[in-house]
Amino acid sequence: MGRSNRIIVTVLGKDRVGIIAGVAQVLAENNVxxxxxxxxxxxxxxxxxxxxxxxxxxxxxxxxxxxLDARGKELGVRIDAQHEDAFLYMHRV
Amino acid sequence: xxxxxxxxxxxxxxxEENLDVRTITMGINIADCAxxxxxxxxxxxxxxxxxxxxxxxxxxxxxxxxxxxxxxxxRVAVTPxxxxxxxxxxxxxxxxxEALDRAAAAVGVNFIGGFTAxxxxxxxxxxxxxxxxxxxxxxxxxxxxxxxxxxxTKAGINMDAVCLMGQIIKETALRTADRDGIGCAKLxxxxxAPEDNPFMAGAFHGPGEPACVINVGVSGPGVxxxxxxxxxxxxxxxxxxxxxxxAFKVTRMGELVGRVAAERLGVPFGIVDISLAxxxxxxxxxxxxxxxxxxxxxxxxxxxAALALLNDAVKKGGAMASSYVGGLSGAFIPVSEDAGMxxxxxxxxxxxxxxxxxxxxxxxxxxxxAIPGDTPAETIAAIIADEVAIGVVNQKTTAVRIIPAPGKxxxxxxxxxxxLGRAPVLPLNRYGARDFVRRGGRIPAPIQSLSN
Numbered sequence: 001m002g003r004s005n006r007i008i009v010t011v012l013g014k015d016r017v018g019i020i021a022g023v024a025q026v027l028a029e030n031n032v033x034x035x036x037x038x039x040x041x042x043x044x045x046x047x048x049x050x051x052x053x054x055x056x057x058x059x060x061x062x063x064x065x066x067x068l069d070a071r072g073k074e075l076g077v078r079i080d081a082q083h084e085d086a087f088l089y090m091h092r093v
Numbered sequence: 094x095x096x097x098x099x100x101x102x103x104x105x106x107x108x109e110e111n112l113d114v115r116t117i118t119m120g121i122n123i124a125d126c127a128x129x130x131x132x133x134x135x136x137x138x139x140x141x142x143x144x145x146x147x148x149x150x151x152x153x154x155x156x157x158x159x160x161x162x163x164x165x166x167x168r169v170a171v172t173p174x175x176x177x178x179x180x181x182x183x184x185x186x187x188x189x190x191e192a193l194d195r196a197a198a199a200v201g202v203n204f205i206g207g208f209t210a211x212x213x214x215x216x217x218x219x220x221x222x223x224x225x226x227x228x229x230x231x232x233x234x235x236x237x238x239x240x241x242x243x244x245x246t247k248a249g250i251n252m253d254a255v256c257l258m259g260q261i262i263k264e265t266a267l268r269t270a271d272r273d274g275i276g277c278a279k280l281x282x283x284x285x286a287p288e289d290n291p292f293m294a295g296a297f298h299g300p301g302e303p304a305c306v307i308n309v310g311v312s313g314p315g316v317x318x319x320x321x322x323x324x325x326x327x328x329x330x331x332x333x334x335x336x337x338x339x340a341f342k343v344t345r346m347g348e349l350v351g352r353v354a355a356e357r358l359g360v361p362f363g364i365v366d367i368s369l370a371x372x373x374x375x376x377x378x379x380x381x382x383x384x385x386x387x388x389x390x391x392x393x394x395x396x397x398a399a400l401a402l403l404n405d406a407v408k409k410g411g412a413m414a415s416s417y418v419g420g421l422s423g424a425f426i427p428v429s430e431d432a433g434m435x436x437x438x439x440x441x442x443x444x445x446x447x448x449x450x451x452x453x454x455x456x457x458x459x460x461x462x463a464i465p466g467d468t469p470a471e472t473i474a475a476i477i478a479d480e481v482a483i484g485v486v487n488q489k490t491t492a493v494r495i496i497p498a499p500g501k502x503x504x505x506x507x508x509x510x511x512x513l514g515r516a517p518v519l520p521l522n523r524y525g526a527r528d529f530v531r532r533g534g535r536i537p538a539p540i541q542s543l544s545n
Contacts, residue, residue, distance in 0.1 A: 008095070010104055038097050049100045061159050080104065082161035084095075089349040090342045091099045 005054040006084040013077025015046040026071050030064060031056045111315035111377040113163040114350045115370045117153055118291035120298035120306040121145045123171045127178050131185035134178045135192035142169060142196035145305055150201040152357045162346055169197060170296035171207035179219030183226040190230035190237050197236040206296035208239040213248040227261050231276035232268035238294035244284035244481040246488045250536035258282050259474030263497055270499035273507040277496040282477050284484030284491045289364050290420040295492060306363040307355040308420060311347035314369050315376045321385040333406040340410030348415045366420030367411030368456055371431035373514035379424050380433025391433055392443030401454035421490055423456025429509060429516035430461050439517045453483050458492035463507040463518045466499040473497060475526035486539050
């Protein structure tokens with residue numbers, strides 16, 4: 001437990017220009033490295049999942065979440081960040 | 094690497110289907126707090142709890158944020174108080190109950206369990222005093238939960254205790270009459286009480302447990318219901334398979350949260366209780382799962398069979414997901430805490446007798462049921478006797494948490510608010526069993542107990 005420093009950032013909301021740039025900027029400013037991005041458009045809605053490494057992060061997850069949440073409000077989308085284990089534990093044995 | 098649809102499935106479960114971890118409960122052994130008098134004992138208990146659980150709420154909130162899984166309750170369970178201190182007067186036990194209440198407030202938990210006596214085979218004088226103190230203790234405190242184990246498969250049924258509990262429940266309701274008898278919502282009468290149950294109001298830290306432990310109770314009726322709703326017309330074997338898969342995923346979350354919490358608090362991880370625990374929130378209902386399976390209204394013929402399938406599939410899925418399963422582990426069917434049960438009871442579909450039948454195939458018993466305020470104590474005792482008999486003979490936990498709502502008649506509503514919800518008062522059979530319960534004594538352990 002707690003070995004991995006990877007987080008999963010999910011973005012859900014209406015698609016528009018600059019969402020990925022907006023999220024990536026918050027991560028870059030905190031020295032969080034993006035490992036993988038995948039996204040899909042369901043009707044006009046964007047569902048984006050981004051896996052990032054927090055080992056070099058300047059802030060803790062709670063602070064990062066608050067920053068992402070604020071950025072999500074500016075962009076009109078919902079942004080969540082959760083520890084990777086929440087997903088790995090549910091879907092992998 | 095995780096697939097996009099897996100990640101989105103988890104997010105949907107949490108955001109739309111009320112997936113949460115219902116409780117992380119810290120069990121604390123307080124047996125070493127016994128002192129020469131009640132005040133000194135109470136002081137030591139307070140100190141021990143506030144030290145052991147000092148970080149419980151903070152760590153719980155931290156995990157909630159980091160993993161994105163809501164943890165609805167953080168709670169504390171302690172060694173049954175009757176095993177810690179044998180008091181001669183009710184005042185002594187009141188002092189201890191108040192210390193528990195203050196300790197719970199100090200560490201920021203909403204309930205603390207363990208004002209408990211285990212009397213399945215007989216009372217010690219102290220245990221009888223503790224039980225008699227329950228009505229006053231529950232009226233004088235806000236967070237303390239009481240439980241009494243009156244029967245077990247190995248010991249049989251202590252009918253003197255059953256009879257006494259009928260009176261205690263009535264008195265508890267009367268002492269909290271201004272709040273519809275809410276004291277009774279914090280009082281559980283058990284058969285085969287588990288020692289590691291994380292769920293209130295019946296949680297206590299059993300004598301076989303380590304010094305301190307973290308137990309977790311999961312939830313997830315909404316997730317199960319949504320999965321079933323996506324399968325109209327599917328046969329029951331396929332339905333069971335789907336419930337199993339969902340229960341597995343729900344339980345994994347509990348396992349993760351329990352392990353992380355135990356590690357951060359520096360105490361051993363105990364068990365995951367894989368119960369389906371409803372809340373009054375819309376869509377978070379066990380009754381609605383049964384209705385999604387095709388039962389017109391919960392309580393109609395077919396309800397017991399549907400519940401048996403559900404309960405078994407939850408256990409099979411949950412057992413595979415966790416290394417240590419324990420506690421109650423089965424679907425809960427509380428009436429006031431489940432919007433679908435409330436609707437079914439109000440519609441006349443759900444009777445006390447049907448609820449009793451349902452408890453034979455699930456966890457945990459006649460739970461959060463409001464009955465008329467003028468119900469005689471002997472009738473309440475007889476209801477308890479019936480329910481614990483099901484537990485004793487079937488080697489399972491059963492319990493009674495029933496509220497004889499003062500001044501209320503069938504069809505009236507009781508309102509508790511919050512997670513305790515609201516419920517219509519159910520009508521009862523108008524015949525009683527006074528002469529039966531007044532015989533007292535002990536119903537012998539059944540032949541099933543001779544398993545060695």
